[in-house]
Amino acid sequence: MSPSPAGHLSPAIVSTSLGDPTIYSIREKLEKAAVDYPSEKDLFAAAERIADLCQRLGLNIVAFGPFQRYEGLRDRARHDAMRNILKTQFLIATKLGTNTIIVTANHLPQNELSEGFILEDLKLISQWGLDLGINIAYSFTCYSTIINKWWKAWEVVKLINSPNFGLCLSTFHIAGGLGDDTSALSYKGSEESIRRTNSLVRMMEVVPPSRIFHLQVSSAVPFINSISVDHPWYVLPACFSHFFLNLHR
Structure with missing residues (x-):
């Protein structure tokens, strides 16, 4: 095994971004690769079929x-x-x-x-x-x-x-977790961008790309009004399917 896969990072798209799994099947998502996997054995068979289809489509x-x-x-x-x-x-x-x-x-x-x-x-x-x-x-x-x-x-x-x-x-999630970075400046208002920038700069300084x-x-889009039963986003489609694949050409 190589010490790190970081050298092989490449642009990819998560399969859940290809469509709502309650509406679109794996077949429809991956150019009609229908999969049904009620048992562990079928899960492995489904995974092999998906891998085969991705190979034929030029996806990794x-x-x-x-x-x-x-x-x-x-x-x-x-x-x-x-x-x-x-x-x-x-x-x-x-x-x-x-x-x-x-x-x-x-x-x-x-x-x-x-x-x-x-x-x-x-x-x-x-x-x-x-x-x-x-x-x-x-x-x-x-x-x-x-x-x-x-x-x-x-x-x-x-x-x-x-x-x-x-x-x-x-x-x-990086952005969502910056609000209370105690290592950054505690200013509010116009200094908010400075505080956030400090945290991101620190991340780039301490986290090696190889890790x-x-x-x-x-x-994400911030809420204009608080969420309620009357909010148009109150009922959201399922956002996760059984397979969460990151694909790239």
Whole structure:
């Protein structure tokens, strides 16, 4: 395994951006590659068919995920169950022909999580990845319970200290987590841009590009009015499908 996949980063589009999975099938998303996978065996067969179709279309699957609600669970029996699901995720990734799995920082309620288990759990899957030739791209979200800022995720990556464990960064969640960066200036109003810039500059200074395994570019529209049953966005289409593929030509 190469020390880092960062040298192979290339423009990609996440498959969930190709259409609402409640409306469009995988076949319609990937030029009519219909897939039905009620069992584990069918999951692997589906992954192989998707990989074959992508190859014929000149697409490469650069990452698979996100795997969520895993690390830091207080309930260790629940953790073990999630660990078994993760084993299947690793196998699906190999069938898809990718060597990167995205793992998202846990966003379950605080009382269900223990910070003391986070590193232990992530070190375990990092070792699994090393054994199978799989890289782990660790992604924080601005609403993750504990690891919800870029610098917190970076600390985790440093502590795991493994060549196959790096960052998955999202412009949306980086921006969403800048509001209370205690290392930046605390000014308000017109100084807001200065404070945000300080945080981003610091990220560029302390995070080596080789430790960024995946970069997601996305944006959001701020609410003009508060959300309510009368808001046009109150009922949103499902935004995740079973397969979260990052594709590039």
